Structure formats: structure tokens, C-alpha cells
Amino acid sequence: MTIHLRVLGAVVVLCAAIPMKGAPAQLPNIVIIYGDDVGYGDLGCYGATRVRTPHIDRLAREGLRFTDAHSDAATCTPSRYALLTGQHSFRNPRARVLPGDAPALILPGTVTLASLLKERGYQTAVVGKWHLGLGAGNLDWNGTIQPGPLEIGFDYAFIMPATGDRVPCVYVENHRVVGLDPRDPISVSYTDPIPGVLTGRDHPELLRMHPSHGHDQTIVNGVSRIGYMKGGNAALWNDEDMAAMFVRKALDFIRRTAGRPFFLFLATHDIHVPRLPSARFRGESGMGPRGDAIVQFDWTVGEILAALERQGVSRNTLVILTSDNGPVVDDGYKDEAVELLGDHKPAGPLRGGKYSNFEAGTRVPFIVWWPGRVRPGVSDALVSQVDLIASLSALVGVSLPSGAAPDSFNVLAALIGQSKKGRDFLPVNASVVSLRYGSWKYIPPSNRPAYNKNTNTELGNAPEPQLYDLSSDIGERNNLASRQPELVKKLQQKLDEILRSPQTRP
Incomplete structure (x- = not known):
């Protein structure tokens, strides 16, 4: 998409663009x-x-x-x-x-x-x-x-x-x-090893920092990285x-x-x-x-x-x-x-x-x-x-x-602090696309792993829907989905609408 902008006159821009008392005279x-x-x-x-x-x-x-x-x-x-x-x-x-x-x-x-x-x-x-x-x-x-x-x-x-x-x-x-x-x-490769390139996997004795998982390919500065480089x-x-x-x-x-x-x-x-x-x-x-x-x-x-x-x-x-x-x-x-x-x-x-x-x-x-x-x-x-x-x-x-x-x-x-109100809803992307709706957090069902052992991270995937009221449960410990089926249905419909639509901006 090419850029086509309507740049307003300088005075109008500064009045409209920075709607605050004592707007600056420059951008x-x-x-x-x-x-x-x-x-x-x-x-x-x-x-x-x-x-x-x-x-x-x-x-x-x-x-x-x-x-x-x-x-x-x-x-x-x-x-x-x-x-x-x-x-x-x-x-x-x-x-x-x-x-x-x-x-x-x-x-x-x-x-x-x-x-x-x-x-x-x-x-x-x-x-x-x-x-x-x-x-x-x-x-x-x-x-x-x-x-x-x-x-x-x-x-x-x-x-x-x-x-x-x-x-x-x-x-x-x-x-x-x-x-x-x-x-x-x-030379760089992310598929095949490059002949003559020393790796952390084969030469751990050359490392000053050792990998805990992955990160065992080309050695640079005594640290093995992801990928091959010569x-x-x-x-x-x-x-x-x-x-x-x-x-x-x-x-x-x-x-x-x-x-x-x-x-x-x-x-x-x-x-x-x-x-x-x-x-x-x-x-x-x-x-x-x-x-x-x-x-x-x-x-x-x-x-x-x-x-x-x-x-x-x-x-x-x-x-x-x-x-x-x-x-x-x-x-x-x-x-x-x-x-x-x-x-x-x-x-x-x-x-x-x-x-x-x-x-x-x-x-x-x-x-x-x-x-x-x-x-x-x-x-x-x-x-x-x-x-x-x-x-x-x-x-x-x-x-x-x-x-x-x-x-x-x-x-x-x-x-800029002129309003306490931001968005009403927000989709966020991880293993699945979840939805924030006010203080509610909805995570749709997923059969993906619930836990990443390598990084010791709870991934938040579960076969059943998850619904949390962050106003009283910021740590997302109390799943309310079974008690709020109508809200779960509403949020899933909203999420489906977002995913189908090419844009959310009004």
C-alpha cells in the first residue's frame, strides 16, 4: 500500500493534533x-x-x-x-x-x-x-x-x-x-551446516556460556548461536x-x-x-x-x-x-x-x-x-x-x-493523560488469539501444550474455554467460564468477528 497523506495547514494541525492547553509551536x-x-x-x-x-x-x-x-x-x-x-x-x-x-x-x-x-x-x-x-x-x-x-x-x-x-x-x-x-x-544458512564452521554442539569446550536448550550451532565470541555462519x-x-x-x-x-x-x-x-x-x-x-x-x-x-x-x-x-x-x-x-x-x-x-x-x-x-x-x-x-x-x-x-x-x-x-479510557476490547496473540474485553480475559480452547518445560512457562492452553475477571483476579487463577456461559459465548462471537474481519479500526 502506498502512502497518501493529507497534511493540514500548520496552525490547524497543531490545534487539532495536540488537543491540550498551551500546544507547542512545533512538532x-x-x-x-x-x-x-x-x-x-x-x-x-x-x-x-x-x-x-x-x-x-x-x-x-x-x-x-x-x-x-x-x-x-x-x-x-x-x-x-x-x-x-x-x-x-x-x-x-x-x-x-x-x-x-x-x-x-x-x-x-x-x-x-x-x-x-x-x-x-x-x-x-x-x-x-x-x-x-x-x-x-x-x-x-x-x-x-x-x-x-x-x-x-x-x-x-x-x-x-x-x-x-x-x-x-x-x-x-x-x-x-x-x-x-x-x-x-x-555465508549464512538456517538449513544445512556449513563445512568448517565450529558449533557448540560439537565443541562445547570452546564455549564460555553453554546452552540449556537449543542454541548449539555456530560459535561466535565463545557463545553458540542459532543458525550457521561463516x-x-x-x-x-x-x-x-x-x-x-x-x-x-x-x-x-x-x-x-x-x-x-x-x-x-x-x-x-x-x-x-x-x-x-x-x-x-x-x-x-x-x-x-x-x-x-x-x-x-x-x-x-x-x-x-x-x-x-x-x-x-x-x-x-x-x-x-x-x-x-x-x-x-x-x-x-x-x-x-x-x-x-x-x-x-x-x-x-x-x-x-x-x-x-x-x-x-x-x-x-x-x-x-x-x-x-x-x-x-x-x-x-x-x-x-x-x-x-x-x-x-x-x-x-x-x-x-x-x-x-x-x-x-x-x-x-x-x-497523554487527558482521558482514563482506552480501548473497550483488545485481541492479543500467543499460542492462540485471546480477547481482552474490559476487565474480562477470554482464552479460547486449545489442544496445544499447556507448559513449556524448557522455559518453565505456563502457556495458558487448555481444552476448555477460560474466562477470568482481572479486576479481582489479576493472576488468572479462577476460571469463571463454566459459571458465565453466556459471556463466554458473547466473547467467542466477538473474537470470531475480529478474526474474520480484515480490520478492527473504526
């Missing part, structure tokens, strides 16, 4: 800080006591902290897809956790949050984890890498192609692998330097904007596996690498806030901090996350976690910070990351083209 900068596997209970402002997150706590103290905000899905690729496109991930069968050599999931011409803001005059950048595919299939990592972020609205990109535990373990800046020596070309030795990333690298590139972009409005999508790798935080953070949490990665994530937030203040733009910058899905403790490596967890509760009072139909799969931290514009407080409004494209488009005064962002609701009033 606000927008920064989304996207944590990875950060759970509802992993941050101090959401109740964590074992790990300190002072910079994020400051965001919450000075901004609006949401208690019922959701990613679109309980895993990373689908959530990122929904955030950028405004389409529920379950509508696209390719929107699942992708291998590192997958072709681009979001095709050129698709209306995205980045493309809308770029059309409005924003400078746009993505820095950090991508995991939305690159190229058009059979990608040559040694040449021009496209389509990718630049083809869907970003002016600048400095990304890891997939995840830290998947090859290729290199950075891509715009259309090229960073630091690649052409005499040492990169070559590109000069371009390989250093895991311990990754957070600092992403911060450096983000700060460079902020400095280069030179007074023009900018949109920065900073997608950190913390706290995804493999957890290898910088030496400066090692031991800081007393909870091993997972806790130390939380501390490093908090440092990242502090560096961004400090940069906005140095540039004198903090009061004209809207910052949103959230996470792509819920928490997981053992996600493939023996890093002592389980042994050192203690009484820390990554999901807080919620049940489940990453991969789960239960609330902890998609209910995530979500903080909106905009000094002088968003009053400090706590909001119980039901909102979703899929709503960002419609809401931020309204903020800056652009109209969504017909058919674009089909599932994104304009909840701007809730996001």
Missing part, C-alpha cells in the same frame, strides 16, 4: 525505547526491589505509567510488526519469530509509523534490534542489503538483523554490513559492547537532527539472551547476567534522557518506554538467571510470561514521558502498541490512508 520529537523480554515486574516502578532502575523510575515518576498496556503478541517479531504497521500480527502468517536470514516481513510501500512521520517532515531512525527480515530472499550479505528499514520509512538504520542468539552476528548500517572485509565474505570475522559484533554501540548511534542521530523534528525507534537487545552485559554492569544486580542486563537497559534510558537534555529538546520530546513481550528467565543459556533469581518476580503479579496466553505474555511496562505536556500519574486504561501509529498520527496531524493500520485505534487522549 514534538518522538522516541520509542523498546526493551526486549522486559517483564511487568522487572522494573522498580512496577514493583521490583531486587534490581535498581533509577532512570526508568524517573520516567515513571515524571510521566504517565500504564498498568494495562500490551504488546500485540507474546513474542518479538509479531509485536514489532504490529507496532510499526498497526496491523495485528495474527493477520499475517509470516509474522512469527523469524530466522536471521528471513526476507523482509514489511514490504516496501506499506504504510508504517516511520513512513507517516517521515511524510510529516520528521527525520526517522531505527537503532538496535530489527528482527523483521531483510532482502527479498536468498540475501547476499556481502552486497547491498535491501529492502529493509530504509524502504519502509526510516532515513537511517543501524541494526542487528535478527537477535543476539541468531546469526549473522553483524551490524547492518543502512544497506551494508558494517566493517565487512570483502576478502572474507559472509566469514565476516572483521565485522562480528562484540556482545559486551552492544548496548554502548546502540546508545552511541542513537545519540549521533539525535545530534544530527539540527532542530528538525525526529523519530527515534531505539530497540535495545537487553534483556534478551545471550545476556552478556558490559563489564561495568557485571555484578551490579546480584542476580547474574539477567539482572545486570536490566541495569544496563536502565543505563541506556538514562543516556537518552541526558542527551535530550543536553540538546535542549527534552521538553519537546515525547518518550515512550515499553517492551516487545513478557519475561522469560531460561531462554536457552545456562547464565544462572534461574539460580540467582531469588524472590524477584519478573512478571510481577501476573501469570505466564513470554510465549504465554496468560497476561504476562503481553501485559508489559509502558511509560509515557513528555515534560510539561503529560502530567505525572498512573493510568489503568487498556492500550496496545498496535495503537501507536493511529495515536501518533493524530498527535502530529496526519490522516491514515484508507486501509492502512487496520487495527490501530486512536487512543491519544489516554496516552
